[in-house]
Amino acid sequence: MAFLEFVDVIKEYGAVRVLHGVNLAIEHGEVHALIGENGAGKSTLMKILAGFVAPTSGEVKLESRRLQFSSNTDAERAGIVLIHQEFNLIEDLSIAQNIFLGRELKRGVLLNTQHMNLEAAKALARVGLQLDPRTLVRDLIVPHKQMLEIAKALSRDAKILVMDEPTATLTPVETDVLFEIIAGLKASGVTVVYISHKLDEVKRISDRVSVLRDGHLITTRETASTTQHEMASLMVGRDLEDMYPAKSIPSRKASDVVLELQHFSVPGWAQDIGFGLYRGEILGFGGLVGAGRTELFEALLGLRPRSSGTVLRHGRPIQIHNPRDAAKAGLVYLSEDRKGKGLLVDFLLFQNLTLSNLSSYAKPLLNQNAEQRALEKARDEYGIRTGNLAVAAKMLSGGNQQKLSLAKIMQLEPEVVILDEPTRGVDVGAKREIYFLMSALAAAGKSVIVISSELPELLGVSHRLIVMRQGQIAGVLEAEHLNEQEVIQYATGLKSNLGQHNPVNA
Ligand SMILES: Nc1ncnc2c1ncn2[C@@H]1O[C@H](COP(=O)(O)OP(=O)(O)O)[C@@H](O)[C@H]1O
Ligand SMILES: [Mg+2]
Numbered sequence: 001m002a003f004l005e006f007v008d009v010i011k012e013y014g015a016v017r018v019l020h021g022v023n024l025a026i027e028h029g030e031v032h033a034l035i036g037e038n039g040a041g042k043s044t045l046m047k048i049l050a051g052f053v054a055p056t057s058g059e060v061k062l063e064s065r066r067l068q069f070s071s072n073t074d075a076e077r078a079g080i081v082l083i084h085q086e087f088n089l090i091e092d093l094s095i096a097q098n099i100f101l102g103r104e105l106k107r108g109v110l111l112n113t114q115h116m117n118l119e120a121a122k123a124l125a126r127v128g129l130q131l132d133p134r135t136l137v138r139d140l141i142v143p144h145k146q147m148l149e150i151a152k153a154l155s156r157d158a159k160i161l162v163m164d165e166p167t168a169t170l171t172p173v174e175t176d177v178l179f180e181i182i183a184g185l186k187a188s189g190v191t192v193v194y195i196s197h198k199l200d201e202v203k204r205i206s207d208r209v210s211v212l213r214d215g216h217l218i219t220t221r222e223t224a225s226t227t228q229h230e231m232a233s234l235m236v237g238r239d240l241e242d243m244y245p246a247k248s249i250p251s252r253k254a255s256d257v258v259l260e261l262q263h264f265s266v267p268g269w270a271q272d273i274g275f276g277l278y279r280g281e282i283l284g285f286g287g288l289v290g291a292g293r294t295e296l297f298e299a300l301l302g303l304r305p306r307s308s309g310t311v312l313r314h315g316r317p318i319q320i321h322n323p324r325d326a327a328k329a330g331l332v333y334l335s336e337d338r339k340g341k342g343l344l345v346d347f348l349l350f351q352n353l354t355l356s357n358l359s360s361y362a363k364p365l366l367n368q369n370a371e372q373r374a375l376e377k378a379r380d381e382y383g384i385r386t387g388n389l390a391v392a393a394k395m396l397s398g399g400n401q402q403k404l405s406l407a408k409i410m411q412l413e414p415e416v417v418i419l420d421e422p423t424r425g426v427d428v429g430a431k432r433e434i435y436f437l438m439s440a441l442a443a444a445g446k447s448v449i450v451i452s453s454e455l456p457e458l459l460g461v462s463h464r465l466i467v468m469r470q471g472q473i474a475g476v477l478e479a480e481h482l483n484e485q486e487v488i489q490y491a492t493g494l495k496s497n498l499g500q501h502n503p504v505n506a
Helices: 042-047 072-077 095-099 113-126 142-154 172-187 199-205 228-236 293-302 323-329 338-342 348-362 366-381 398-410 428-443 455-461 484-492
Strands: 004-013 016-024 031-035 058-064 064-065 080-083 160-164 189-193 209-213 218-223 257-264 268-277 282-287 306-311 331-334 416-421 447-450 465-471 473-478
Touching: 004 042, 004 113, 016 042, 016 416, 031 042, 031 172, 031 199, 042 080, 042 160, 042 189, 058 331, 072 080, 080 142, 095 113, 095 142, 095 465, 113 142, 142 172, 172 189, 172 199, 189 199, 189 323, 199 228, 209 228, 218 228, 228 428, 257 293, 268 293, 268 447, 268 473, 282 323, 282 484, 293 331, 293 416, 293 447, 306 331, 323 331, 331 398, 348 366, 348 398, 366 398, 398 416, 398 428, 428 455, 465 484
Parallel strands: 016 218, 031 189, 031 209, 080 160, 160 189, 282 447, 282 465, 331 416, 416 447
Antiparallel strands: 004 016, 004 058, 058 064, 209 218, 257 268, 257 306, 465 473
């Protein structure tokens, strides 16, 4: 008999079944990883465990006894604590007030603030934070908020601690602190359920791993005997060999150059950049963080100043002062920070889709039917998955938001599409779909520039790859030179073909 058991758990939201009879057993004192693509049902299953959500049918048993919580407070009393994927902190309260929310320490009828601040400082120290417990949560940086969530959970003396994608917002240093904490918890007999997208983390800290796919529990394996590749294949339900589309190298005659930069410089970020982009080409930009890739393209779009340089479209110089000019010249840019710059997450899907191109839906009044049809078309073409089209963009998973962003910029019918970190925060299945969308754009005669910090994906999709280092082009790789080793050598300065200037072929 397992310590914690899910038995035939079914969850329906309205007519949609999101968990299809999940059976899962978790042993006492193990670190159990739960993986699956966005929307697989991981968070829902754990919210059922922690009393936030009631199952439609089925049950959860702890040491053979059925758990029936009417609220999360009940669950916490029973020692089950969930650290949410979304922050669950109150911004206008202090750190200490958040930690003790709902179970404030009192002296007589008065709050014992001093004691709470002292205890809060101890809780913070446990997660390696040296902060004044009186600090308001709104003044904390995001990784500190995440560590505070963890401190708050630890201060609740959990028997079972569930962490839902805790490292999404953490830096590597904080991630290490967290992993030490998890090891400590395990040593003291706490059972940890760890949800993550990051398979290297799962490999590092879990004893066993369970895979959810489309609301079904696919399998539970010993982590030590499962490779990351196998985990990824189990998540998407097919082998990953076909992750990247086949490449058909475009023609590269001088007349095929659709965009060329000459001696392009961005103060503080890029010096004397020159390259040509061909029709039908996917041109990758690699390099270390801070190499100046994002800044180069922000300057090209007029989003930041440049000091010199010429931009040619089909061989003719053009002036771009802002993204509007760029769009008129057939250039669009999808920024890396999709929530901050790309989508208005509180707005409806169709509003996001048509926002940058409203004039074509106005005749003279906005034609809502046309907008609706455009959204349905985009859903089908870009594989945007959502039960309901009449929702705000924030209701979509990361991958589907990114597909919506792509659909949105394609409304402008560009010839050159510049994508900055297009698959960040996107699950494996959606990544693959985005690669195939990029390939389809290239096949349709568009040109794609892709900036990415994920080397396998850059190598997987690019026809050619420009490696930047410290604001300069360190190397241009193609064919058999498109391999991880060479990219790293150029990115780190071990190898360089700087100084050989040939802008078009560069
Ligand atoms: N409150 C809700 N109302 C309707 N559907 C929901 C709700 N919460 C989650 N879902 C749906 O349930 C499915 C599983 O979601 P979730 O458990 O968040 O997946 P995961 O954590 O694996 O990404 C998704 O299709 C999601 O859209
Ligand atoms: Mg989730």
